[in-house]
Amino acid sequence: MANARDLAGRTIVVTGASSGIGARFGEVLAARGARVALAARRLDRLEALTDTIKANGGEAMAVEMDVTDEASVIAAFDAVDEQFGRIDTVIANAGRDAKGSCLELTLEEFDSVMAVNLRGVFLTAREGARRMVTHLDPKARRGRIVLISSITSQMATPGLSAYSASKAAVNRMGKVMAKELARAGINLNMLLPGYIETDLTADSFQTESGKMFLASFPRRRLVEVEELDGLICYLCSDASSAVTGAEFTVDEGQSV
Template identity: 55%
Template sequence: MSTTQRLAGRTVLITGASSGIGARFARIVAAEGAAVVIGARRVDRLEALRDAIVEAGGKALAVALDVADEASTLAAYDAAEAAFGPVDGVVANAGIQVEGLATDLSVEDFDQVFAVNVRGVFLTAREGARRMRAAGLAERGRIVLVSSITAKVVTPGVTAYSASKAAVSHLGRHLAREWARTGPNVNNLCPGYIRSELAGDWFDTEGGHKQMSKWPRRRLLDEDALDTMLVYLLSDESKGVTGADFTIDDGQSL
């Protein structure tokens, strides 16, 4: 992994960092020079990731975090500031998925998806903006909301997840507009399908193979496909970019 230290001097909080792309994001951000605060509910996994980052020469803090709970979100920012100072970069990545046709989906499952995927993103971004303003860092602040191509592509069986990601994308544009004069910048990163814990073994099944066969390139995203864009959106280089959607899907949505 080649790095350019483009995030040196920054403190970045990443939610949903115990596995999948969140864990990879943490490693990338730390390798690029930022102090990284990793949050999730599975603390044992966070601690293992923290140890790996520190052993590689990075700076990391693991915090227990339930993004759907406001008090937990505030506590995570408090811990980040106590360890590394004000947070000036945020990656709102935490998300869950409940599969099933809409007619079979329970209200409880639907509400839980929106609690984590939408309310959690809102609480994470809002508190990040508040703290950046209080520290006088809003203008250089960067917030990345992790949405999905499912916000635009209709896929049966993931109705709640897809609707929640559409809400995340529009939330990002609204926050960017509200904060356009003061900062921080807010942008949406919209990945395509990538092999991850969230996807499970779906793409090893007949149904998963059938879904891939419909994509122009008939393949999943490489695990490093999001790295460069993530670093750019968190860096000083993206000063003039806010309210944008960046779809990285290897043409899956074409």
């Protein structure tokens, strides 16, 4: 029986690994035995995390990638291929937000959110899938892609029109991609975290309205980033061979 905690032999690309959720994924996946390629724009942060992972006995590499730029994505995957060999798993996690009512949201901000959260997820998932179809045995069902969405894809939270739309689009795009990739032995799933304290959200929960929002959650708390560990390992592991095209919410009931 496949073990959901054992990722030995896997080569995983994690985008947005220079902070927050992506950095945590890098650490936990490496601790479970995977070779992890940490991708983002801030190379200094990726290198620092790579050093930490190596000091703990894991295997990691840092690779610069702007997920909105096709050439940058391809070059980063080439670098991973060269250093680590063939990839079998991609976590498309890089993201950004834009806050403010639709009355104030600028077109530049709208486009930028879509470029990172939707175009970036498409480019990284597509690049990973293109490489997996060339070398993975479809019958083994070992390819894994996880798209990091958000509970805001299913809520109507004022101030998050562009962000929520980008995440809802990721959910739908992911379902279509999962179906297209099923026969190639690649499983693609969406992970929808609830609110977690990271650089993305830290300011929001310091404001009075943020504190009121938090108080409205069933458990009046944020999700801890470590609470995603079990699910991300499962979705990257051989144990999830029959799971594809699914959406998984981890949110302490925040969206209920």
